[in-house]
Amino acid sequence: MLAQFMGTLGLRLAMWQSDRYSAYGVTILLPFRSSSVREQVLKNVVAALAYIARYNAGRSERLRRDLRGILVGLTPPGSRAYYADDLRLCVLNGDVARHGHPGLLAAAIAHEATHARLRCFPYDTAAQRFRVERLCKRAEIDLVSRIPGGDRFVGLLRQELASLTESMFTDDAINKRRQARTTADADC
Numbered sequence: 001m002l003a004q005f006m007g008t009l010g011l012r013l014a015m016w017q018s019d020r021y022s023a024y025g026v027t028i029l030l031p032f033r034s035s036s037v038r039e040q041v042l043k044n045v046v047a048a049l050a051y052i053a054r055y056n057a058g059r060s061e062r063l064r065r066d067l068r069g070i071l072v073g074l075t076p077p078g079s080r081a082y083y084a085d086d087l088r089l090c091v092l093n094g095d096v097a098r099h100g101h102p103g104l105l106a107a108a109i110a111h112e113a114t115h116a117r118l119r120c121f122p123y124d125t126a127a128q129r130f131r132v133e134r135l136c137k138r139a140e141i142d143l144v145s146r147i148p149g150g151d152r153f154v155g156l157l158r159q160e161l162a163s164l165t166e167s168m169f170t171d172d173a174i175n176k177r178r179q180a181r182t183t184a185d186a187d188c
């Protein structure tokens with residue numbers, strides 16, 4: 001619980017320190033001191049949102065309603081993104097947001113927006129969480145399949161889908177990831 005509170009506090013601080021932008025009806029929060037880094041990240045995130053709007057208009061409309069915004073730069077090591085339920089935020093890894101292909105970034109946003117959409121689904125047991133995670137991963141695959149040239153990412157995402165196991169969603173496994181979240185540094 002404390003770890004979750006500290007994670008939320010860190011996110012609130014990052015939100016407060018962020019420059020705010022809006023694209024395709026989505027708020028983008030960037031807590032970067034360097035204006036050149038901020039511009040690179042903004043350009044890439046806007047390109048990702050443009051992909052979603054262009055190739056999956058329905059999803060674009062839904063994510064506008066389901067997400068409070070996108071915050072870049074405060075994820076655990078090795079994580080592309082996660083959904084902060086208490087703040088309804090999609091949190092993107094700063095390096096991925098800056099250097100990743102916008103198609104993959106769009107997939108990550110679609111994944112976290114699906115978590116937001118499914119937030120009323122039962123999420124108490126490892127089996128329920130496993131089911132939700134698979135649906136979110138399928139949302140990524142569905143999106144990149146629609147993007148021209150996205151085929152090259154489908155194999156990677158299918159592999160990630162196949163590697164998911166129920167044991168990754170036990171209370172213990174989730175607490176360990178939350179712990180990592182509280183100690184992750186913002187890339188700013």
Ligand SMILES: [Zn+2]
Nearest residue numbers: 111115133136
């Ligand atoms: Zn997920």
